[in-house]
Amino acid sequence: MKLSEFRIEMYKSILDSQWVRVTDLTVLVGKNEVGKTSLLRGLHKFNPFHAEPYDIQREWPRAHRDKRTDKQIVCRTRFKIDAAENKQLSEITGKPIEIDVLEITKNYAGEFEALFPSDHFPDSLHPNDIDAAMGKLPKLPDQVTEEFKNEAEAVMAEARRLAAEGRFTELAKFPDSMSTRLQAVRVGGGTEPHHQNEGQFTEQFKAQLNNIVRELQKTETVHHKAHDYIVGKIPSFVYMDEYKSFQGTAILNEVQQRKTKKKPSPDDEALLTILALSGLDLDQLVKKGNDTDKEERQYDLSDGASTLSRKIEGHWGQLKYDVNFNADGQQFFTFIRDPNDKALIKLEERSRGFQWFFSFDLLLMHQTKGTFEGCVILLDEPGLHLHPEGQQDLLKRLEEYAKGNVLIYSTHLPFMIDLQEPDRIRILSETSNGMVVTDDLTQTQPEGKLTLQAALGISGRTSYLVADRNLVVEGVDDYWLISALSNLASRSGITTMPDDMLITPAGGASEVTYIATFMVGQELGVIALYDTDESGTTAKDKFVKKWLTRYHDRPAEALGLGEVWNLPGEASIEDLFLDDFYLKYVQNLYDKQLAAAGVKNIALNKGGQLVKRVERFFEGHNLPFNKGSIAKRIASDIRAMSKWTELPKETQERGKMLLTGIATAAEKLAEK
Numbered sequence: 001m002k003l004s005e006f007r008i009e010m011y012k013s014i015l016d017s018q019w020v021r022v023t024d025l026t027v028l029v030g031k032n033e034v035g036k037t038s039l040l041r042g043l044h045k046f047n048p049f050h051a052e053p054y055d056i057q058r059e060w061p062r063a064h065r066d067k068r069t070d071k072q073i074v075c076r077t078r079f080k081i082d083a084a085e086n087k088q089l090s091e092i093t094g095k096p097i098e099i100d101v102l103e104i105t106k107n108y109a110g111e112f113e114a115l116f117p118s119d120h121f122p123d124s125l126h127p128n129d130i131d132a133a134m135g136k137l138p139k140l141p142d143q144v145t146e147e148f149k150n151e152a153e154a155v156m157a158e159a160r161r162l163a164a165e166g167r168f169t170e171l172a173k174f175p176d177s178m179s180t181r182l183q184a185v186r187v188g189g190g191t192e193p194h195h196q197n198e199g200q201f202t203e204q205f206k207a208q209l210n211n212i213v214r215e216l217q218k219t220e221t222v223h224h225k226a227h228d229y230i231v232g233k234i235p236s237f238v239y240m241d242e243y244k245s246f247q248g249t250a251i252l253n254e255v256q257q258r259k260t261k262k263k264p265s266p267d268d269e270a271l272l273t274i275l276a277l278s279g280l281d282l283d284q285l286v287k288k289g290n291d292t293d294k295e296e297r298q299y300d301l302s303d304g305a306s307t308l309s310r311k312i313e314g315h316w317g318q319l320k321y322d323v324n325f326n327a328d329g330q331q332f333f334t335f336i337r338d339p340n341d342k343a344l345i346k347l348e349e350r351s352r353g354f355q356w357f358f359s360f361d362l363l364l365m366h367q368t369k370g371t372f373e374g375c376v377i378l379l380d381e382p383g384l385h386l387h388p389e390g391q392q393d394l395l396k397r398l399e400e401y402a403k404g405n406v407l408i409y410s411t412h413l414p415f416m417i418d419l420q421e422p423d424r425i426r427i428l429s430e431t432s433n434g435m436v437v438t439d440d441l442t443q444t445q446p447e448g449k450l451t452l453q454a455a456l457g458i459s460g461r462t463s464y465l466v467a468d469r470n471l472v473v474e475g476v477d478d479y480w481l482i483s484a485l486s487n488l489a490s491r492s493g494i495t496t497m498p499d500d501m502l503i504t505p506a507g508g509a510s511e512v513t514y515i516a517t518f519m520v521g522q523e524l525g526v527i528a529l530y531d532t533d534e535s536g537t538t539a540k541d542k543f544v545k546k547w548l549t550r551y552h553d554r555p556a557e558a559l560g561l562g563e564v565w566n567l568p569g570e571a572s573i574e575d576l577f578l579d580d581f582y583l584k585y586v587q588n589l590y591d592k593q594l595a596a597a598g599v600k601n602i603a604l605n606k607g608g609q610l611v612k613r614v615e616r617f618f619e620g621h622n623l624p625f626n627k628g629s630i631a632k633r634i635a636s637d638i639r640a641m642s643k644w645t646e647l648p649k650e651t652q653e654r655g656k657m658l659l660t661g662i663a664t665a666a667e668k669l670a671e672k
Contacts, residue, residue: 040408246359336350
């Protein structure tokens with residue numbers, strides 16, 4: 001069975017997505033907050049790899065409470081049925097079956113329903129099941145009267161007819177009437193052989209027919225058997241929205257202690273994933289690490305590394321990673337050799353892009369337990385933290401993942417769209433009736449087209465520009481926070497950036513310059529926004545001196561956050577907030593990790609970028625820190641605000657300065 005279409009109804013912000021056609025690799029394109037995640041989550045819960053039922057209390061659309069019922073279908077799917085599956089269905093029903101596409105639904109109660117054609121699978125038992133059951137009736141003895149024989153044969157034929165027609169209620173009452181009929185035709189005394197045979201047959205027949213009735217009532221109907229077979233063939237749906245990089249170095253006994261206390265860190269969980277995929281046992285490695293003879297443990301490590309290398313190569317033929325594990329006492333190391341570099345280098349010393357791809361491969365293997373083929377893989381915004389070239393590499397990787405599977409991913413990143421494969425693209429748009437999905441670009445609202453239009457401009461395959469004004473920022477953190485602030489300002493009647501301005505997150509300061517210069521070359525209007533730090537200042541100077549001074553007539557501007565806010569020293573997007581406000585989110589998100597490290601309060605040094613000071617604090621306690629997770633939480637809370645004044649006072653001031661700076665730069669673009 002292979003997924004060909006799906007439709008989500010009455011789920012979160014989605015009232016009816018309409019039918020979404022699926023190819024081997026499908027991309028859902030739309031602006032942030034349009035409902036991409038809801039669409040994927042609604043589909044994922046149709047048959048999740050790890051059990052996760054629909055939750056009517058939390059997931060039913062707001063303002064539609066009066067219609068709430070657990071019989072509401074959440075996900076409709078259409079699957080292509082192959083020849084082998086049709087053959088199995090034919091064996092179940094006893095007649096030729098040829099189903100091309102079969103619709104299967106699932107409601108909030110978790111009930112599947114396969115919508116077979118009405119004439120294919122009657123709600124009755126298979127004739128073979130009935131024949132087998134009725135074959136257990138006793139045979140008529142030779143020494144009986146002719147009259148008894150005729151009546152007994154008529155009684156048996158009647159019982160078989162009732163069973164064959166599925167009249168089990170009537171069949172359940174038949175043993176008593178049958179007994180009366182046979183008793184009426186018995187002649188002679190109790191000592192005569194034929195009289196004894198007739199009495200014995202009558203009792204055996206009655207008792208056995210009662211047993212058969214109970215057996216048939218428990219036996220599945222043809223429809224039930226076909227339904228059970230089809231439901232069992234539904235592929236597993238795997239959903240991923242966290243794409244962390246694995247750390248290959250660890251102190252094994254410390255990992256074991258945190259695992260025993262059920263307080264493993266994210267890095268611990270990543271290491272445990274690597275060990276599980278390699279067939280290695282943490283407890284055994286710790287135990288053997290204390291032995292004087294290290295040979296056996298090193299043999300285990302070498303064998304585990306070979307096992308992992310084989311798994312990766314076996315699934316992704318062109319990605320021939322060589323993995324090597326080593327250990328010194330309780331210190332554990334992971335070394336990697338990629339196809340283009342013969343040197344063995346520690347995983348965490350590889351490039352950020354390499355770490356991301358390697359981690360992504362392993363995480364997907366872990367999530368599916370290696371059962372790649374036949375899965376429906378759902379990826380929510382993959383590649384956010386990769387630079388544009390890395391995103392384009394990821395596109396190639398996704399094509400490999402889609403072999404033997406159906407893969408659907410969502411994005412708002414232009415570089416994550418392959419315009420040479422337009423049949424893959426689905427556009428998400430907001431309407432008065434909720435979010436809808438279409439593959440017809442002409443039918444979408446303008447904001448639903450922006451990402452695709454930007455891809456058209458960036459690809460260089462068109463001579464015209466569709467997104468007139470663009471803001472390029474250093475990362476997805478900037479994108480989330482600026483988008484949230486802009487939307488809140490708009491709701492509050494405060495000056496904000498133009499509605500038609502497309503925000504494109506890059507993979508760092510140098511990539512801002514790369515994207516911005518490409519846009520300049522394509523005559524796109526572009527504002528490049530940089531952090532005020534060493535890398536940001538260097539990249540900004542390069543953009544200004546090598547491009548803006550040379551092409552001063554082009555619609556392009558460069559801004560630094562420090563100059564926008566009139567701040568001395570360094571500044572990044574997190575400096576929108578005061579320390580106390582930002583640290584509340586950090587404390588809340590990392591509460592367990594901080595507690596495990598014995599940290600009650602986060603105390604930061606004064607001066608410099610807020611996020612760098614937080615990172616240094618976490619490094620000092622050997623804890624990982626992901627600023628993206630914090631930015632995402634803060635942006636989510638800002639989106640829930642109704643008025644600008646709900647922001648902290650300093651954030652209000654800096655937020656206005658930032659949005660005004662962008663709006664002013666946008667006016668300059670228009671003048672050019």
